Amino acid sequence: MTKHENEQIDERLDVIKHLLDNNEHLKIKEYIEELHPADIVEILLELDDEDQVHFFSILSWEQAGKVLEEVDSDTFIELLEILKREQKILILDQMAHDDMVDLIAELSEEKRKEIISLLDLEDAKKVTELLIYDEDTAGGIMTKEFITVRKDITIYQAIEDLRDKAGDAETIYYVYVVDKNERLVGVLSLRELIVNRPNKIIEDIMHEKVISVNLKTDQEDVAHLVSKYDLLAIPVVDDNNRIMGIITVDDIIDVIQEEATEDIYKFAGSSEAEDIDDDKIFHRIFISVKSRLPWLVITVFGGLLSAKVIGGFQEVLNKNTVLALFMPLLAGMGGNVGTQSSTLTVRGIAVGDIHGKEIFKTLFHEICVGFLVGLCCSIIVAVVSIFFVKGEVILSFVVGISMWANMITAATIGTLVPLIFKKIGVDPAVASAPFITTTIDITGLSIYFTLTTILLTKIVY
Amino acid sequence: MTKHENEQIDERLDVIKHLLDNNEHLKIKEYIEELHPADIVEILLELDDEDQVHFFSILSWEQAGKVLEEVDSDTFIELLEILKREQKILILDQMAHDDMVDLIAELSEEKRKEIISLLDLEDAKKVTELLIYDEDTAGGIMTKEFITVRKDITIYQAIEDLRDKAGDAETIYYVYVVDKNERLVGVLSLRELIVNRPNKIIEDIMHEKVISVNLKTDQEDVAHLVSKYDLLAIPVVDDNNRIMGIITVDDIIDVIQEEATEDIYKFAGSSEAEDIDDDKIFHRIFISVKSRLPWLVITVFGGLLSAKVIGGFQEVLNKNTVLALFMPLLAGMGGNVGTQSSTLTVRGIAVGDIHGKEIFKTLFHEICVGFLVGLCCSIIVAVVSIFFVKGEVILSFVVGISMWANMITAATIGTLVPLIFKKIGVDPAVASAPFITTTIDITGLSIYFTLTTILLTKIVY
Structure with a gap:
């Protein structure tokens, strides 16, 4: 949204609030007559509950119908409540069937029947027909208004x-x-x-x-x-x-x-779309926690598994505590490369670019990219880490090599996991940041400690 | 794309390839007459270079024009090359102006003039006019075909x-x-x-x-x-x-x-849209490396900074090497919570949901969510880590507390950074996973070691 547009909304909001406070109904009617229904909806959604009801009661039937098409089902019921039966009938008659169906699909059986009873016979029949389709299907989003x-x-x-x-x-x-x-x-x-x-x-x-x-x-x-x-x-x-x-x-x-x-x-690891427009702030927090927590708990156990892996190498770690310094760097780089590969693969699958011969091309592509970006980053790390390990060149060299191996593996896992998920019929987007990074953390740390153990034993001792 | 659709594309591709191999031009013409231009484009894009040219030469002028509207500018020039001057004129005449402008905007001055010289006077004037607008603006995507x-x-x-x-x-x-x-x-x-x-x-x-x-x-x-x-x-x-x-x-x-x-x-930390359809595989790899490497290099230095931070606490670490076990877990959890908050904030800004009073609501929301998910995860970590620290309950309690503080901080940073970027006029999407996770890694490790040092000194020693 442009800055200009935001300012315009704020300005309109100020005008309406001021007029509402002074009960200037005629002036409000005049002011909004110039506006597009979408703009009226925008104003209404920004008002607090009390002003919302007040403002809604001033709208024409046609405007009220348009507004109801755009709000969520809680607001729909709240606004409808304030009207008399005859008004309800007139306003509901203005609404598009597909939007009405979306709204009442979320209501209780009882409320739903009440709304349908207010429609004229033909509309009631069409709405009832549309209600039987799943909301994510063509039947669920279609309208009956065609010629x-x-x-x-x-x-x-x-x-x-x-x-x-x-x-x-x-x-x-x-x-x-x-x-x-x-x-x-x-x-x-x-x-x-x-x-x-x-x-x-x-x-x-x-x-x-x-x-x-x-x-x-x-x-x-x-x-x-x-x-x-x-x-x-x-x-x-x-x-x-x-x-x-x-x-x-x-x-x-x-x-x-x-x-x-x-x-x-x-x-980002959130299982459902969180409704940022939801007005009930604590309800919204609850929904967010519910949709994000499962991913995080999986990551906790992944992280604890990493801890277990590191624990297995505690002997090497005790001898070279300096190795601990590079653990976050290693995990971070692996995670980033893996996320890049998985994101591009998942999006590629979603927009239909990756299928048939593209599958192997994508895998080859991502591994090559991992190889090259890994090489560049590892050289930087190897060189800079010399200052950390007080001149023990071999050690910094070992850190660089492990980093490289880790990044190539990360790119491979990041690409393979969504492709395999797709193949076995799981939504590839589930291979999201948390899942990929946890997997890569564990493999990365294993590679790091295995390589350092082998190389340091062979070379240094 | 549906599985069914993919199968259909593959089937058509097989038919066309077979007919091309046998030079059955008439049969191809007949076969594709039934297809929508968008389907013909789809087939052409899946063919290899040689077959592409062959297939293109069989199309009708109208089909050829539609195909050229959809390909990239390299393919556009390659396909056009094979035609005689009169054919070029006829086919270019079929193309929509806006698509043609997108294509020739990427060509050299010389090539561009050559193409424009093949257009009739009126089309040439319109295309030249359109060429002056930036491709991301209304002028750059509009068409002159209106009434x-x-x-x-x-x-x-x-x-x-x-x-x-x-x-x-x-x-x-x-x-x-x-x-x-x-x-x-x-x-x-x-x-x-x-x-x-x-x-x-x-x-x-x-x-x-x-x-x-x-x-x-x-x-x-x-x-x-x-x-x-x-x-x-x-x-x-x-x-x-x-x-x-x-x-x-x-x-x-x-x-x-x-x-x-x-x-x-x-x-995901890739600075430009990578063209997954680009046919030149090594050119594509180069583009990918170029767009991802800058982010990774930033993360490398961030990671080295983390190493520096950990180095500052090496004394505590030497005394309790077990603390090292939880470092990846800590960094991982912080990164995930931070990414969740930043992703939702950035998307909220992009679709226009976050402005005005929503800014503070969003911040409050994300901090509350961070508080709650952090609490749940920390309890799990505190309980499970008892097994790692061999019954030193205080130590696992300290790890849990640090994790909690880290997750609340991560949610705050993840939300604040894109909001601040937006305020100072930087694209909030730049506050992507690599940037956020690196920042959070550094703050998280500082919190972890500071808290563990203080708590362990006070309680244990």
């Missing part, structure tokens, strides 16, 4: 049809063509509808190869298709190829952002 | 206009409305053009509040606006509010993916 035309009508008839139906449809940038059994047989962009002459038959100008997804397709795969084929919307079909909904590109952008954030959190 | 209408005409006239101009325009999902000085004064969706009656005047139905960006706006900010306001395209204007181009949502998706990948690479 179909029969293949045997003319463009003129189709456009007349659109004039009647367009109010309901979230996007009519594509018009889907169906046969008499409601099966998806073609697609037309609105552009093609306009640039062709009105007397042409839909079937003659439609594209027959429609890129569609099944209700059960994972949302990440849907995002991949929309991005690959540069689509504005993708139709969702059931097993009989009947069109059940569409997913629009704005929802795909949300999926892409969400998946990237999830991947980033996983790299 | 404007004058505000004083009727819908009927506008639609007739579109029929004439639509071939040129990448998207006509929005029609931009200009005054007689070509200044942007409104916008209409194609949908609104269709659902309104043809005799209405554009000015009466257009939206006057157009969300636009300046030529110099950073591409990340453009992506933020498009995603916030759910746009399909955003107009780019000069300082006089004249429309100079548009950016479409498919390019925005690329920007979002690119920025997420860049952020992920930065977390």
Whole structure:
């Protein structure tokens, strides 16, 4: 977000807070009439609970509907509570089905029924239908607001049809063509509808190869298709190829952002996306602890295993306490090289760059990189460590060699682990920083002490 | 990418390779006629150099143009080389301006002029114009293929206009409305053009509040606006509010993916996005080494500083060599907690969740989380380490306490560093794993040895 944008939000917030304090409802209405619904949502989310309710009560039905589409389900219920039954009905009627479904999917059975009872019959039916799909699938993110035309009508008839139906449809940038059994047989962009002459038959100008997804397709795969084929919307079909909904590109952008954030959190060792917008501060802390602690506990036991390994070499360590000085450096360098390799491999798998012959190329690439960066770093360490070991050149040489071996191993482990995870069907992103660094710590320390023991015994003693 | 999709690519690749080997040009033409251009690009990129050229020579002009839009500039030149001058002209004419500009921006002055000389006059003028903008700005990613209408005409006239101009325009999902000085004064969706009656005047139905960006706006900010306001395209204007181009949502998706990948690479300590598709394997290794080494060298010196710190406590260490056992555990836990905090903070800043009052909330949140996860982990360490220190309960208690202090400090540093970087105008993503872990290693070891020295002196001796 730009600095300018942040300042603008803060300025608007100050204005609204001031007007709310003075109960200037008319001025607020006037002020926000100029704003985009997304800006109104932004203001509302920044207000504290009391002001939020106050501000919400001033909005028009349309604005209120847009706001409800964007808040989380707790806020949704809180804001809805303050309204009379008739107001609820009017505002719920403004909301997009897909957003409403996301919200009420998280409510209790009872609350859910209450909300659905406020919808008109057709909306209630559509929302109930959408509720059955898993939220990470195409069915879970699609909307029912789309437009179909029969293949045997003319463009003129189709456009007349659109004039009647367009109010309901979230996007009519594509018009889907169906046969008499409601099966998806073609697609037309609105552009093609306009640039062709009105007397042409839909079937003659439609594209027959429609890129569609099944209700059960994972949302990440849907995002991949929309991005690959540069689509504005993708139709969702059931097993009989009947069109059940569409997913629009704005929802795909949300999926892409969400998946990237999830991947980033996983790299850092946090098992679920933590909701930074969650208003209840202690609830948020609890969620964070819950999602990060498992990774850390694994690392604790990994670290204790390292301690055990070091314990096995206590004799060498007692003779050369100076070896202890380089342990954090060794562990740190291994961890960093390993994290670099694993991060690039995991991201490569996620965006679809690594498959087939690329797998071995990636492994070869990372090992070569580990070899080279390891060589450079080890030379620095070998040279500088001479000052630490009071001129015992052999010792600093041994430290450098161990470091090099450690870094090559780290790069190999960092690349192999996600590739193996992928192969056996585990999410490669689980091979995140904590897991990789712990593994590398243990192997690294073993290499370090084994090599130093061998080399020092052979050379020095 | 789904497993199914990967298999499909491999299968198509096998078919094409087989047909290429047998010079079955007609069969190839037939086979790929069924495919989407994006699929053809995918096949071409998987072929080795020789087959690539062979395959490319079989494509239709339109397919060849689409393929060139997607390859990197080295491949672009290689493929173009094999064509005769007339073929080059025909194929270049098929390409979108924005993609062509991205490609030729990376070429030498001479090559660039050669390509531009092959374009028709109007295209040459547009491409030359686009070349002056920085590639990370709105000007650098926009396309010249958009449609404007004058505000004083009727819908009927506008639609007739579109029929004439639509071939040129990448998207006509929005029609931009200009005054007689070509200044942007409104916008209409194609949908609104269709659902309104043809005799209405554009000015009466257009939206006057157009969300636009300046030529110099950073591409990340453009992506933020498009995603916030759910746009399909955003107009780019000069300082006089004249429309100079548009950016479409498919390019925005690329920007979002690119920025997420860049952020992920930065977390892992790699200064630039490494191009995993680069075919020249040793060139790729060189690029990787170049982008990762600086971070590693910083860590080396950080690690040597740690060694210095430990050296300062060598006396305590000599007395209790058992303290050395827990050093990697301590450094590891600090690093992990710190990385978790820094990653969440950096991502929070990037997606715009952290600003204003959120800054202090985030800091408070992360310190609390560090306190709690630190408490849990320290208890485990204190209890288990009793077995390592042969029943010296005080010693294991001291290790536990130091670990706890270290983890709270790590969470604080992990959160503060990106926030401070943001404040002083440095990219917060630079506060990546290597930087944070090195800082935390040094502070952590200082805390560990200071605390153990004090506590052991007071209690044990």
